[in-house]
Amino acid sequence: LCKELQRPLRLWIPDKGVAFAAGQFDIDKADGRVRLAPFSAAIFHKSKVPGGFPEISTISCDVAILTLDKQVSQYSELNNRKVIGIEMIGRQPGITLTNNRRTPEKNDDIDILITNGNLFWEERQNKIWTEGVVCMTDYQTKPPTVIRGRGLDMLLAKDSGPNRPQNVKPAESDTGNIEVIKLKSDVQMHFWVDPSSGVLGGAPNKKKPVQPAAAF
Numbered sequence: 001l002c003k004e005l006q007r008p009l010r011l012w013i014p015d016k017g018v019a020f021a022a023g024q025f026d027i028d029k030a031d032g033r034v035r036l037a038p039f040s041a042a043i044f045h046k047s048k049v050p051g052g053f054p055e056i057s058t059i060s061c062d063v064a065i066l067t068l069d070k071q072v073s074q075y076s077e078l079n080n081r082k083v084i085g086i087e088m089i090g091r092q093p094g095i096t097l098t099n100n101r102r103t104p105e106k107n108d109d110i111d112i113l114i115t116n117g118n119l120f121w122e123e124r125q126n127k128i129w130t131e132g133v134v135c136m137t138d139y140q141t142k143p144p145t146v147i148r149g150r151g152l153d154m155l156l157a158k159d160s161g162p163n164r165p166q167n168v169k170p171a172e173s174d175t176g177n178i179e180v181i182k183l184k185s186d187v188q189m190h191f192w193v194d195p196s197s198g199v200l201g202g203a204p205n206k207k208k209p210v211q212p213a214a215a216f
Helices: 075-080
Strands: 009-013 018-027 034-045 055-061 063-068 083-089 095-099 110-115 119-122 127-138 145-156 178-190
Touching: 009 075, 018 075, 055 083, 127 178
Parallel strands: none
Antiparallel strands: 009 018, 018 034, 034 055, 034 063, 055 095, 063 083, 083 119, 095 110, 110 127, 119 127, 127 145, 145 178
């Protein structure tokens, strides 16, 4: 049983394909922003193949501060509001994002863990960014590919956010609803190469005949 089902505040917005779960709901009277703690959300992207498994992106953090187009007085009113910005705060272990690559299996997901910094999303820029430490793990490769760095800019595909029109298809991309992922500094990459490919000094595949060099 997932922890989100045990939280007292749960909201499903079917026309936007977004589900929220939170433990506490507060309104900042100074600026009207909404504070949800702890916070989890799932975005169900429309399947590009009829009957295919949907792409699902999830996020979890200790605190989420939502900027809305209109002020609310209670949690249920979020269903009739437009979220135009989010600030996410993660303490331990941090802020986690996951993308399922349009499959039900967990062994090919992409996981992102952010520590030592808040995470921001703004509809106007159609971008997610942080100045914190980022660890990205791609489980599609065996062993998994791990990339670390400090600072992240993630440019989303057009019409892929939670406020996207339902009759507009998101732009096609090999990385789903993300167009560009940029790590800003201190980047480390740990990936694995097939030893039979001969790449980066690996032993070549001895079963494949070696072609003689052309004579000149």
